[in-house]
Amino acid sequence: MNAAATAPGSLDAPLTRSTSSSRILAVFRLHFVNPMIVAWMPLMIYSFIFLVNWLIWLVVALASDGKTAGMSQGTSWSGASLFIFVWLLVIAVQAMNRTFHFALGFGTTRRDYYLGTLAALVLLAAGWSVIFGILAAIEEATGGWGLGGHMFAAVYFGDDGAFARTWYVFLLMLFFASIGLIAGSLFVRWKSIGLIGFFAVITLLILAAGTIIAFTQSWPAVGSFLESLGFAGIYALLLIPVVIAVPLGYLLLRRATARS
Amino acid sequence: MTAVVNLEHVSKRYRSVTAVDDVSLRLEGGKVYGLLGRNGAGKTTLMSLLTGQEFATSGTIEVFGASPVEHADVLQRICFIRESQRYPDDFKPLHVFRAAPWFFPNWDAAYAEQLIGEFRLPIKRAIKKLSRGQLSAVGVIVGLASRAPLTFFDEPYLGLDAVARQLFYDRLLADIAEHPRTVVLSTHLIDEVSDLLEHVLVIDQGRLVVDQDAEELRGSATTVVGPVPAVDAFVGGREVLHRDGIGGLTSVTIGRLTPAERTEAITAGLELAPVSLQQLVVRLTGATEKDQELR
Numbered sequence: 228m229n230a231a232a233t234a235p236g237s238l239d240a241p242l243t244r245s246t247s248s249s250r251i252l253a254v255f256r257l258h259f260v261n262p263m264i265v266a267w268m269p270l271m272i273y274s275f276i277f278l279v280n281w282l283i284w285l286v287v288a289l290a291s292d293g294k295t296a297g298m299s300q301g302t303s304w305s306g307a308s309l310f311i312f313v314w315l316l317v318i319a320v321q322a323m324n325r326t327f328h329f330a331l332g333f334g335t336t337r338r339d340y341y342l343g344t345l346a347a348l349v350l351l352a353a354g355w356s357v358i359f360g361i362l363a364a365i366e367e368a369t370g371g372w373g374l375g376g377h378m379f380a381a382v383y384f385g386d387d388g389a390f391a392r393t394w395y396v397f398l399l400m401l402f403f404a405s406i407g408l409i410a411g412s413l414f415v416r417w418k419s420i421g422l423i424g425f426f427a428v429i430t431l432l433i434l435a436a437g438t439i440i441a442f443t444q445s446w447p448a449v450g451s452f453l454e455s456l457g458f459a460g461i462y463a464l465l466l467i468p469v470v471i472a473v474p475l476g477y478l479l480l481r482r483a484t485a486r487s
Numbered sequence: 488m489t490a491v492v493n494l495e496h497v498s499k500r501y502r503s504v505t506a507v508d509d510v511s512l513r514l515e516g517g518k519v520y521g522l523l524g525r526n527g528a529g530k531t532t533l534m535s536l537l538t539g540q541e542f543a544t545s546g547t548i549e550v551f552g553a554s555p556v557e558h559a560d561v562l563q564r565i566c567f568i569r570e571s572q573r574y575p576d577d578f579k580p581l582h583v584f585r586a587a588p589w590f591f592p593n594w595d596a597a598y599a600e601q602l603i604g605e606f607r608l609p610i611k612r613a614i615k616k617l618s619r620g621q622l623s624a625v626g627v628i629v630g631l632a633s634r635a636p637l638t639f640f641d642e643p644y645l646g647l648d649a650v651a652r653q654l655f656y657d658r659l660l661a662d663i664a665e666h667p668r669t670v671v672l673s674t675h676l677i678d679e680v681s682d683l684l685e686h687v688l689v690i691d692q693g694r695l696v697v698d699q700d701a702e703e704l705r706g707s708a709t710t711v712v713g714p715v716p717a718v719d720a721f722v723g724g725r726e727v728l729h730r731d732g733i734g735g736l737t738s739v740t741i742g743r744l745t746p747a748e749r750t751e752a753i754t755a756g757l758e759l760a761p762v763s764l765q766q767l768v769v770r771l772t773g774a775t776e777k778d779q780e781l782r
Contacts, residue, residue: 249589250559250563250590252589253586253589253590256586256589257586257589260578260582260585260586261575261577261578261579261582263577264577321575321576325573325574325575325576326575328572328573329572329573329574329575329578330590331538331540332567332568332569332572333566333586333587333590333591334538334562334563334564334565334566334567334590334591334635335559335562335590336539336557336558336559336562337557338557339559481557482542484535484540484541484542485535485540485541485569
């Protein structure tokens, strides 16, 4: 068995329990190896949604002889831009499910996989919120794309200026991504039972919270509390579920297997 | 000798099933192992345990001297593309091959390129739309080009045509001669790969029933053919593994024969025939004739 002694199969190099940053980077890059799903496809869908919206604004503007004041009010409640948040959630679910199986086959540890995936999701959220922020700024600068329409600078993102808006969008994206992260790792760990159980528990918790608030007649207090927080405070609250979700997702994934 | 893999009393139990039952084994470096067994025998579970994808219920697993579970240094020396490997929904084979070098330090891109051509794999087609054989080819190419020190091929030939299977065997033999490594080949097509295998592991209902050198295993049985009285006289009280007969002729499979016994048989006008690995495995695992078709 002299051949075996020199074979790479009997590597003499001592094993060390190190976290190799190169493997985290490999996982990170894996999420971008096909830019279609993380970049081009949502860009195309966004462009299409925008085009349709703009055409509708145009029709309305023409039909109402260019009186855009009412339209500016109405479209400021537009939900047309919300698609990207759901998209990010789906990407996070897929990352935990399909891509996880694949990366395990390529000899990744669950830990390196999770860290690389977190980095990829944060970068995606950051990238998309910058694009979102720029489009919102253009929207305001051009008086609603010349027609008083709103898609990106909608009321949900406040009126604290372009930078604050981008920050809020980023926080909201992190929130959606972490829901996807939890949903995905629950699915990998316990399949649909885990998912259904999770949403059942969340529903009951929300119901319980609502009931307690109602019985103690503290809805007005809650209202004034949120009001005192303002947009900046309310969006910052989203960091609470994000901070809970990140370690929870890892705990779930740590014992997950790649059975199909 | 260096052990690449060392298992001691490893079991894996799911709620009601024991997929791997008290398996102890050692794999030496630089050999080709055949992991044989019927569907559901526990082959894939055993490989999942060895690659840290499943957690053992009991026993100890050492791969390159350490537990493979969550151990990056161990895992990056292993390649295991499972037969039912799932890929990200949007992937094409080209994405798999683009990402592979980030994960496998020994990845040979030029070799992968050559194999893609030889297997005629359409790398720009969505993986979801590949045929079963093309999907298997993706796994085979990753397994070969990754040049991982410990490579698992989990039923790599599924859906591959005869030409592609032969290509796989040829490339595997040539490549491990040039870049020695440990290969574990899980398969039903025992006869097709029997020349490749240096060591045979047979698993049946989760238990390791054969763990033997392939040469030794091949010589461990002989078929004696001839007229019934002559064969019976020769066989005598030996243990009979298998018996077949047509008219006055009979063919009996018995254990190992010494050179003297072989001469004796030939002098008695009997014919001696080797037993194929597949027949042997089927008979050693105690399967009935009807079960012979392993698939």
